[in-house]
Amino acid sequence: MxxxxxxxxILAALAACAEPEPPVRCECTxxxxxxxxxxxxxxxxxxxxxxxxxxxxxxxxxxxxxYFVLVGDLDKTEC
Amino acid sequence: xxxxxxxxxxxxxxxxxxxxxxxxxENKSPGARFPDPNVVRVLPRPETGLPxxxxxxxxxxxxxxxDGDVLNAVPGNLDVEAFFDEMRLAWAVRRLTRDGDDELKxxxxxxxxxxxxxxxxxxxxxxxxxxxxxxxxxMRNLDTSFGRRSFDRMFPATPG
Numbered sequence: 112m113x114x115x116x117x118x119x120x121i122l123a124a125l126a127a128c129a130e131p132e133p134p135v136r137c138e139c140t141x142x143x144x145x146x147x148x149x150x151x152x153x154x155x156x157x158x159x160x161x162x163x164x165x166x167x168x169x170x171x172x173x174x175x176x177x178y179f180v181l182v183g184d185l186d187k188t189e190c
Numbered sequence: 191x192x193x194x195x196x197x198x199x200x201x202x203x204x205x206x207x208x209x210x211x212x213x214x215x216e217n218k219s220p221g222a223r224f225p226d227p228n229v230v231r232v233l234p235r236p237e238t239g240l241p242x243x244x245x246x247x248x249x250x251x252x253x254x255x256x257d258g259d260v261l262n263a264v265p266g267n268l269d270v271e272a273f274f275d276e277m278r279l280a281w282a283v284r285r286l287t288r289d290g291d292d293e294l295k296x297x298x299x300x301x302x303x304x305x306x307x308x309x310x311x312x313x314x315x316x317x318x319x320x321x322x323x324x325x326x327x328x329m330r331n332l333d334t335s336f337g338r339r340s341f342d343r344m345f346p347a348t349p350g
Contacts, residue, residue, distance in 0.1 A: 165213070175253060181217055
Protein backbone atom coordinates (compact mmCIF):
# COMPACT_ATOMS: atom_id res chain seq x y z
CA MET A 112 0.00 0.00 0.00
CA UNK A 113 1.42 3.38 -0.94
CA UNK A 114 2.57 5.54 1.95
CA UNK A 115 -0.02 8.22 1.31
CA UNK A 116 -2.82 5.72 1.78
CA UNK A 117 -1.42 4.89 5.21
CA UNK A 118 -1.57 8.56 6.08
CA UNK A 119 -5.18 8.77 4.95
CA UNK A 120 -6.10 5.69 6.99
CA ILE A 121 -4.42 7.01 10.13
CA LEU A 122 -6.19 10.37 9.80
CA ALA A 123 -9.51 8.61 9.27
CA ALA A 124 -8.96 6.47 12.37
CA LEU A 125 -8.08 9.51 14.45
CA ALA A 126 -11.18 11.29 13.25
CA ALA A 127 -13.35 8.32 14.20
CA CYS A 128 -11.94 8.29 17.73
CA ALA A 129 -12.50 11.96 18.26
CA GLU A 130 -15.22 12.86 20.79
CA PRO A 131 -18.30 14.03 18.90
CA GLU A 132 -19.24 17.56 19.67
CA PRO A 133 -22.38 17.84 21.80
CA PRO A 134 -25.34 19.44 20.08
CA VAL A 135 -25.77 23.10 20.79
CA ARG A 136 -28.30 23.56 23.53
CA CYS A 137 -30.43 26.64 23.40
CA GLU A 138 -31.48 27.93 26.78
CA CYS A 139 -34.47 29.85 25.58
CA THR A 140 -36.84 31.76 27.75
CA UNK A 141 -40.50 31.13 27.01
CA UNK A 142 -41.43 33.12 23.94
CA UNK A 143 -43.75 36.02 24.16
CA UNK A 144 -46.68 34.58 22.24
CA UNK A 145 -47.99 37.87 21.07
CA UNK A 146 -44.63 39.43 20.38
CA UNK A 147 -45.51 42.25 22.64
CA UNK A 148 -42.30 42.62 24.58
CA UNK A 149 -44.57 42.42 27.59
CA UNK A 150 -43.25 39.74 29.96
CA UNK A 151 -46.45 39.42 31.97
CA UNK A 152 -48.72 39.50 28.95
CA UNK A 153 -51.91 37.57 29.78
CA UNK A 154 -50.51 36.57 33.18
CA UNK A 155 -52.93 38.79 35.07
CA UNK A 156 -55.16 40.86 32.89
CA UNK A 157 -56.53 38.70 30.10
CA UNK A 158 -55.96 40.45 26.81
CA UNK A 159 -57.52 40.00 23.44
CA UNK A 160 -55.94 41.24 20.28
CA UNK A 161 -59.06 41.82 18.21
CA UNK A 162 -61.20 44.79 19.06
CA UNK A 163 -64.20 43.33 17.26
CA UNK A 164 -63.93 40.06 19.16
CA UNK A 165 -63.56 41.93 22.42
CA UNK A 166 -66.67 43.97 21.72
CA UNK A 167 -68.67 40.88 20.82
CA UNK A 168 -67.50 39.06 23.93
CA UNK A 169 -68.24 42.07 26.11
CA UNK A 170 -71.75 42.22 24.71
CA UNK A 171 -72.22 38.53 25.40
CA UNK A 172 -70.83 38.68 28.94
CA UNK A 173 -72.44 42.03 29.69
CA UNK A 174 -69.13 43.68 30.39
CA UNK A 175 -67.48 46.83 29.21
CA UNK A 176 -64.49 47.09 26.94
CA UNK A 177 -61.09 48.27 28.06
CA TYR A 178 -59.12 49.28 25.01
CA PHE A 179 -55.46 49.95 25.67
CA VAL A 180 -53.71 51.53 22.73
CA LEU A 181 -50.10 52.43 22.35
CA VAL A 182 -47.98 53.59 19.50
CA GLY A 183 -44.96 51.61 18.45
CA ASP A 184 -42.42 54.37 18.78
CA LEU A 185 -42.32 54.20 22.54
CA ASP A 186 -38.65 54.98 22.58
CA LYS A 187 -39.53 58.58 21.87
CA THR A 188 -40.86 59.00 25.36
CA GLU A 189 -40.35 57.16 28.60
CA CYS A 190 -43.82 55.73 28.60
CA UNK B 191 -43.48 51.17 29.85
CA UNK B 192 -45.14 51.59 33.18
CA UNK B 193 -48.71 50.93 32.17
CA UNK B 194 -47.72 47.41 31.21
CA UNK B 195 -45.09 46.66 33.80
CA UNK B 196 -46.80 48.32 36.76
CA UNK B 197 -50.50 48.94 36.29
CA UNK B 198 -51.52 45.93 34.23
CA UNK B 199 -49.18 43.71 36.20
CA UNK B 200 -50.86 44.62 39.48
CA UNK B 201 -53.01 41.84 40.93
CA UNK B 202 -55.71 44.21 42.13
CA UNK B 203 -56.00 45.71 38.68
CA UNK B 204 -56.14 42.26 37.10
CA UNK B 205 -58.93 41.14 39.43
CA UNK B 206 -61.00 44.25 38.94
CA UNK B 207 -60.48 44.48 35.23
CA UNK B 208 -61.11 40.82 34.43
CA UNK B 209 -64.34 40.91 36.40
CA UNK B 210 -65.84 43.87 34.60
CA UNK B 211 -64.09 44.35 31.29
CA UNK B 212 -63.09 42.51 28.20
CA UNK B 213 -59.65 43.87 27.49
CA UNK B 214 -58.09 44.43 24.17
CA UNK B 215 -54.62 45.67 23.53
CA GLU B 216 -53.31 47.15 20.34
CA ASN B 217 -49.99 48.52 19.28
CA LYS B 218 -50.37 51.06 16.53
CA SER B 219 -47.60 51.42 14.03
CA PRO B 220 -44.90 53.96 14.78
CA GLY B 221 -45.85 57.43 13.82
CA ALA B 222 -49.53 57.01 14.62
CA ARG B 223 -51.00 59.68 16.80
CA PHE B 224 -54.12 59.91 18.87
CA PRO B 225 -56.76 62.35 17.82
CA ASP B 226 -56.83 64.66 20.80
CA PRO B 227 -53.51 64.94 22.57
CA ASN B 228 -54.75 68.18 24.11
CA VAL B 229 -57.07 66.36 26.44
CA VAL B 230 -54.18 65.26 28.59
CA ARG B 231 -53.88 66.54 32.10
CA VAL B 232 -50.42 66.21 33.52
CA LEU B 233 -50.42 65.92 37.26
CA PRO B 234 -47.25 66.14 39.28
CA ARG B 235 -46.38 62.92 40.96
CA PRO B 236 -43.90 63.34 43.76
CA GLU B 237 -43.24 59.65 44.39
CA THR B 238 -41.30 57.36 42.16
CA GLY B 239 -42.27 56.52 38.64
CA LEU B 240 -43.48 58.45 35.68
CA PRO B 241 -45.75 61.44 36.09
CA UNK B 242 -49.36 60.71 35.40
CA UNK B 243 -50.28 61.87 31.95
CA UNK B 244 -46.85 61.67 30.39
CA UNK B 245 -46.72 59.94 27.03
CA UNK B 246 -50.09 61.27 26.01
CA UNK B 247 -49.25 61.06 22.35
CA UNK B 248 -48.56 57.35 22.38
CA UNK B 249 -50.56 55.72 25.18
CA UNK B 250 -54.29 55.83 25.70
CA UNK B 251 -56.65 53.86 27.91
CA UNK B 252 -60.23 53.81 26.68
CA UNK B 253 -63.23 52.56 28.63
CA UNK B 254 -66.22 51.92 26.42
CA UNK B 255 -69.42 50.04 25.99
CA UNK B 256 -69.52 47.07 23.62
CA ASP B 257 -71.41 49.29 21.20
CA GLY B 258 -68.45 51.62 21.05
CA ASP B 259 -69.64 54.49 23.17
CA VAL B 260 -66.62 55.84 24.93
CA LEU B 261 -67.24 56.32 28.63
CA ASN B 262 -63.81 57.63 29.45
CA ALA B 263 -60.61 58.03 27.48
CA VAL B 264 -57.41 58.73 29.31
CA PRO B 265 -54.28 59.62 27.42
CA GLY B 266 -50.87 59.07 28.93
CA ASN B 267 -49.41 57.19 31.79
CA LEU B 268 -51.42 56.24 34.87
CA ASP B 269 -50.39 54.70 38.13
CA VAL B 270 -52.54 52.05 39.80
CA GLU B 271 -54.58 54.46 41.90
CA ALA B 272 -55.18 56.81 39.01
CA PHE B 273 -56.22 53.86 36.89
CA PHE B 274 -58.82 52.85 39.47
CA ASP B 275 -60.06 56.43 39.64
CA GLU B 276 -60.56 56.55 35.90
CA MET B 277 -62.19 53.12 35.91
CA ARG B 278 -64.64 54.24 38.59
CA LEU B 279 -65.38 57.32 36.57
CA ALA B 280 -66.16 55.20 33.52
CA TRP B 281 -68.51 53.05 35.58
CA ALA B 282 -70.20 56.09 37.00
CA VAL B 283 -70.78 57.46 33.50
CA ARG B 284 -72.24 54.13 32.47
CA ARG B 285 -74.53 54.16 35.47
CA LEU B 286 -75.74 57.61 34.54
CA THR B 287 -76.33 56.82 30.91
CA ARG B 288 -77.41 53.21 30.66
CA ASP B 289 -80.26 51.21 32.11
CA GLY B 290 -80.12 47.58 33.27
CA ASP B 291 -80.43 46.34 29.72
CA ASP B 292 -77.51 48.50 28.69
CA GLU B 293 -79.81 50.73 26.69
CA LEU B 294 -79.30 54.47 26.71
CA LYS B 295 -81.42 56.17 29.32
CA UNK B 296 -83.62 59.03 28.23
CA UNK B 297 -81.63 62.21 28.38
CA UNK B 298 -78.35 60.42 28.05
CA UNK B 299 -77.45 62.61 25.15
CA UNK B 300 -76.50 65.40 27.49
CA UNK B 301 -73.17 66.92 26.90
CA UNK B 302 -70.20 64.76 27.62
CA UNK B 303 -68.83 67.40 29.91
CA UNK B 304 -72.02 67.45 31.89
CA UNK B 305 -72.12 63.70 32.19
CA UNK B 306 -68.60 63.48 33.41
CA UNK B 307 -69.09 66.31 35.77
CA UNK B 308 -72.06 64.51 37.24
CA UNK B 309 -70.15 61.26 37.30
CA UNK B 310 -67.27 62.89 39.09
CA UNK B 311 -69.67 64.19 41.70
CA UNK B 312 -71.12 60.70 41.98
CA UNK B 313 -67.64 59.38 42.63
CA UNK B 314 -67.17 62.11 45.18
CA UNK B 315 -63.84 62.30 46.85
CA UNK B 316 -62.88 58.87 45.59
CA UNK B 317 -61.56 60.55 42.49
CA UNK B 318 -58.78 62.65 43.91
CA UNK B 319 -56.85 64.91 41.66
CA UNK B 320 -59.65 65.28 39.18
CA UNK B 321 -60.92 68.76 39.63
CA UNK B 322 -64.40 69.02 38.27
CA UNK B 323 -63.62 72.04 36.16
CA UNK B 324 -60.55 70.38 34.70
CA UNK B 325 -62.55 67.26 34.01
CA UNK B 326 -65.26 69.20 32.29
CA UNK B 327 -62.66 70.97 30.17
CA UNK B 328 -61.09 67.67 29.23
CA MET B 329 -64.41 66.24 28.22
CA ARG B 330 -65.32 69.31 26.21
CA ASN B 331 -62.16 68.68 24.28
CA LEU B 332 -63.09 65.07 23.84
CA ASP B 333 -66.47 65.69 22.37
CA THR B 334 -69.57 67.77 22.52
CA SER B 335 -72.20 65.14 22.97
CA PHE B 336 -72.47 61.67 24.33
CA GLY B 337 -72.17 58.85 21.87
CA ARG B 338 -70.55 60.78 19.08
CA ARG B 339 -67.13 59.81 20.14
CA SER B 340 -67.20 56.15 19.29
CA PHE B 341 -64.33 53.81 18.71
CA ASP B 342 -64.82 54.16 15.02
CA ARG B 343 -64.38 57.88 15.20
CA MET B 344 -61.45 57.75 17.53
CA PHE B 345 -59.66 54.89 15.90
CA PRO B 346 -60.79 54.51 12.30
CA ALA B 347 -59.78 51.24 10.74
CA THR B 348 -56.52 51.45 8.89
CA PRO B 349 -56.17 49.53 5.63
CA GLY B 350 -54.03 46.44 5.75
